[in-house]
Amino acid sequence: MGVAIATGAYAISFGAIALAGGLNVWQTMALSLLMFTGASQFGLIAVIAGGGAPLAGAATAIMLGARNALYGLRLAEILRVSGLRRLGAAQLVIDESTAMSIGRDTDRAARLGFYATGLGVFTLWNIGTLVGAVGASWLSDPRALGLDAAAPAAFLALLAPRLRGRELWALALVAAVVAVLAVPLVPVGVPVLLAGLVGVIAGLIPRKRAPSHPHEPNETGEPDDQPTRDPS
Amino acid sequence: MTTWIGIAVGCLGCYLLKLAGLSVPKSVLERPAVHRIAALLPVVLLAALIAVQTFSDGRSLVIDARAAGLAVAAVAVWRRWPFLVVVALAAVTTALVRQVIPGS
Numbered sequence: 568m569g570v571a572i573a574t575g576a577y578a579i580s581f582g583a584i585a586l587a588g589g590l591n592v593w594q595t596m597a598l599s600l601l602m603f604t605g606a607s608q609f610g611l612i613a614v615i616a617g618g619g620a621p622l623a624g625a626a627t628a629i630m631l632g633a634r635n636a637l638y639g640l641r642l643a644e645i646l647r648v649s650g651l652r653r654l655g656a657a658q659l660v661i662d663e664s665t666a667m668s669i670g671r672d673t674d675r676a677a678r679l680g681f682y683a684t685g686l687g688v689f690t691l692w693n694i695g696t697l698v699g700a701v702g703a704s705w706l707s708d709p710r711a712l713g714l715d716a717a718a719p720a721a722f723l724a725l726l727a728p729r730l731r732g733r734e735l736w737a738l739a740l741v742a743a744v745v746a747v748l749a750v751p752l753v754p755v756g757v758p759v760l761l762a763g764l765v766g767v768i769a770g771l772i773p774r775k776r777a778p779s780h781p782h783e784p785n786e787t788g789e790p791d792d793q794p795t796r797d798p799s
Numbered sequence: 800m801t802t803w804i805g806i807a808v809g810c811l812g813c814y815l816l817k818l819a820g821l822s823v824p825k826s827v828l829e830r831p832a833v834h835r836i837a838a839l840l841p842v843v844l845l846a847a848l849i850a851v852q853t854f855s856d857g858r859s860l861v862i863d864a865r866a867a868g869l870a871v872a873a874v875a876v877w878r879r880w881p882f883l884v885v886v887a888l889a890a891v892t893t894a895l896v897r898q899v900i901p902g903s
Contacts, residue, residue, distance in 0.1 A: 576883035594806055601810040604817075606841060611809050613848050617857040621805020629812035631844055634837045639820015640828055648821065657818040713893030716868030719852040720889030723869065726845040727876045738839065739846035746847035750855045762847030763840060770836030 574663070574688050575695040577721075581608060582699020584718050587709035588616025592700045599696040603689060604661050606725055607631040610759075613718050619756025627756070630763045638665040645669070645677045659685030738769055864903040868893035 578599070585595040590612060598608045607628035614624035639660050645668060648656045664685035671677035703709060730736050742762035749758035820828070853869045854860055868889035875885040897903055 573882060576881070580883060580886045590802065594802060597806055598810065602806075602813045604813055606845070607809065607813050610844060610848060611805065613852055615802060615805065617852065617855075619857070621801050621803075622808060625805045625809035625812060627844060627848075628809040629816065630840050632813040632816050633840055635813070636816040636820035636828060637834060637837050639817055639822075640825060643821045643825075646821070653821055654818070657821050658814065660817040660820060711894060711897070713864070713868055713890035713895075713897070716853070716865040716872075716893035717886045717890045719849045719865065719869050720872035720875075720886045721882070722845045722849045722852070723872050723876050724882050724885045726842065726849065729842050729845075735839075735842055739842050742843035743846040743850035747850045747854055747860060750851060750857075751859055755857045758851050759844060759847045762843045766839040766843035767836050769843075770839045771832055774831075774835070 571687065571691055574691045577605060578692045578695025579699035579702075580717060580721055581605065581612075582696040582701075583703040583709070583714060584609070584699075584721065585612045585696075586700050586703035586706075587714035588612045588718070590615065592697075592704055595696060595700040596693070599693050602628065602632075603658055603692065604632050604635060605692075609718065609721060609725075613722075614756040614759060616715075616718070617755050620754065623754075623756030623760060627759050627763070630760075634662075635660050638662075641665070641669055642681065645674055646681065656681075656685075659689065661685065661688065663688050738766070741765060864893045864896035864900065867896045 581599070582595055585598070585608075586592070590598075595612075598611065602608050602611070610631045611624040611628040614627050615621055639657065642656075642660060642665060646656055659681065664681050667684040668677045668681035671680055703714070706712065706714075709715070726739065730739060742765050745765055746758040746762045749761050753761070849869070853865050854862060871892040872885050872889040875888050880888075
């Protein structure tokens, strides 16, 4: 129930922010039906709203969706799907369905958690998007309502639960500074991709264990791929 | 039209990533660096999106009413208020600042 309300609210804000960013209702609905992964959808509309190239928006969305591939790795053993079922199940691989699936006692419960959450979130996400998009399409000037500030606030709510440990805070800060400094120098949309490059480089540096702080296990900044429930 | 191309490429890419996870042999993606990058990408991209969307108009750096909205949102996130409250507070704050300081 909590997940349902959170999903609906998150979807309504997505629909409204997409319209405020210049997309029409059809484009907004296409994203929720076909892309169906919240952070990526927000990333794409953010780049387009800022006047960036749509392909830069697509690249941002794809990088934000990379974690879903790792969720799929874990889910493959639980779901054991092939053929058409796999093509369908793949679309439901998101933060919420993974969180509700892994760590269950039996495979049966894990599968139920995956499909029930995936289909439930899919339904609510699309209804919410439609409500938000149609509602915002009636507004004459979304900027007067401050809707252009709603997107960064949404990103902040998505980012906060991921900032576990000092290294991740530092990395986020570096990424933000790199992106802002790049704004006057490169085409719109590229600053965010440069920040993505910062993340790739940071990920390629082998982690040093810090045995001098054995009592601070959360401060090593070692990221994991635990799903973070998108709307916390 | 180009917006539709961006949407199509983005949707296809995101779907193929989901499908790849279910399809490829575990050894292909089961590397520490891949896991680290996949976990770090949302952090750096979201941080960059927040900064660019708040402090630029796309082409140059600006500080306007959106900064006030983000500050209020930060407090709301820190207090662990619900998602919709965070977003609504940011929007309302920004709108109010624009009422008080026209053009911001």
